[in-house]
Amino acid sequence: xxxxxxxxxxxxxxxxxxxxxxxxxxxxxxxxxxxxxxxxxxxxxxxxxxxxxxxxxxxxxxxxxxxxxxxxxxxxxxxxxxxxxxxxxxxxxxxxxxxxxxxxxxxxxxxxxxxxxxxxxxxxxxxxxxxxxxxxxxxxxxxxxxxxxxxxxxxxxxxxxxxxxxxxxxxxxxxxxxxxxxxxxxxxxxxxxxxxxxxxxxxxxxxxxxxxxxxxxxxxxxxxxxxxxxxxxxxxxxxxxxxxxxxxxxxxxxxxxxxxxxxxxxxxxxxxxxxxxxxxxxxxxxxxxxxxxxxxxxxxxxxxxxxxxxxxxxxxxxxxxxxxxxxxxxxxxxxxxxxxxxxxxxxxxxxxxxxxxxxxxxxxxxxxxxxxx
Numbered sequence: 001x002x003x004x005x006x007x008x009x010x011x012x013x014x015x016x017x018x019x020x021x022x023x024x025x026x027x028x029x030x031x032x033x034x035x036x037x038x039x040x041x042x043x044x045x046x047x048x049x050x051x052x053x054x055x056x057x058x059x060x061x062x063x064x065x066x067x068x069x070x071x072x073x074x075x076x077x078x079x080x081x082x083x084x085x086x087x088x089x090x091x092x093x094x095x096x097x098x099x100x101x102x103x104x105x106x107x108x109x110x111x112x113x114x115x116x117x118x119x120x121x122x123x124x125x126x127x128x129x130x131x132x133x134x135x136x137x138x139x140x141x142x143x144x145x146x147x148x149x150x151x152x153x154x155x156x157x158x159x160x161x162x163x164x165x166x167x168x169x170x171x172x173x174x175x176x177x178x179x180x181x182x183x184x185x186x187x188x189x190x191x192x193x194x195x196x197x198x199x200x201x202x203x204x205x206x207x208x209x210x211x212x213x214x215x216x217x218x219x220x221x222x223x224x225x226x227x228x229x230x231x232x233x234x235x236x237x238x239x240x241x242x243x244x245x246x247x248x249x250x251x252x253x254x255x256x257x258x259x260x261x262x263x264x265x266x267x268x269x270x271x272x273x274x275x276x277x278x279x280x281x282x283x284x285x286x287x288x289x290x291x292x293x294x295x296x297x298x299x300x301x302x303x304x305x306x307x308x309x310x311x312x313x314x315x316x317x318x319x320x321x322x323x324x325x326x327x328x329x330x331x332x333x334x335x336x337x338x339x340x341x342x343x344x345x346x347x348x349x350x351x352x353x354x355x356x357x358x359x360x361x362x363x364x365x366x367x368x369x370x371x372x373x
Contacts, residue, residue: 020080021060027116027309028058036109037069044077071105088121095197118311124279131352136299146339164350172249178287178343183210183363193239213265232264246367256369265362275316275356281371282349286341289361295337298352303334
């Protein structure tokens with residue numbers, strides 16, 4: 001099930017704000033019955049902001065805007081308009097987007113609401129449909145182990161992609177090799193490179209981020225909010241300065257969208273990336289520490305409760321790490337395929353495979369590349 005595409009243009013700024021409220025309402029889901037309020041403030045037109053109240057549906061309220069809410073979000077009108085232009089590929093991790101928004105209060109509510117803004121492209125819908133049919137035909141939900149290939153040719157990699165089966169590649173490493181990298185070496189070589197932007201007022205370079213990692217490792221905590229207080233870059237764009245050391249290991253640079261950096265220190269019992277799937281083939285290179293991937297074939301979509309509002313990746317409401325089968329009863333029938341990546345290993349993860357990722361060691365670093373085709 002997917003929501004209707006929104007309009008891209010509005011005659012007035014007020015119409016854009018009204019359209020934004022409708023976008024949130026139509027994309028909103030609340031299977032776990034969360035209750036809370038979020039004030040959406042538009043600095044150029046503060047009198048036309050609104051309060052989003054969580055219930056079984058999302059209620060938009062425009063009275064008593066000065067009342068206290070659980071969460072406050074200030075978003076400029078230009079960013080609201082940009083959401084409509086980019087809903088198919090919008091990424092709130094983009095510094096030019098998250099860097100314009102201010103947050104306070106319950107950040108989990110803000111994250112929940114942000115996901116309601118997104119919509120899939122026709123390409124994504126067709127890709128997920130086709131790989132679901134392929135996985136069912138090949139019986140991939142019955143796989144019990146992931147194949148390993150040592151130094152495969154590019155032709156072999158293309159065959160893997162066409163068959164839509166996950167494979168771990170060994171024997172291909174950057175220079176210097178993965179075993180030589182530490183967080184101290186990263187801070188020394190890339191200290192001034194911006195690795196994370198969390199809001200209009202919060203930006204971190206590598207040196208600052210590594211310091212935060214060390215503080216977390218000395219005093220770990222479990223109060224993690226995706227996209228905000230997790231000490232993890234969560235797929236932020238790989239800084240240009242790091243491309244020479246961590247760019248793609250095969251094909252051409254132009255064959256991939258910009259790589260993503262997954263660097264941080266997080267509790268090993270909490271997924272670094274929650275259950276989701278991507279519409280493009282991904283390559284994940286493990287650099288520091290080990291990671292475990294839990295994979296679910298695309299033909300199990302009906303068992304793991306994916307979001308109806310999404311764009312360049314589709315999250316799931318079901319959380320295998322903390323299963324609630326009273327809310328998600330079909331998930332008991334889902335079959336998981338697990339694989340562990342060691343430093344220097346890379347997994348080819350074809351489009352459509354649902355997956356969640358655990359860091360088995362802290363600190364941990366991976367770099368991902370998505371094939372354009």
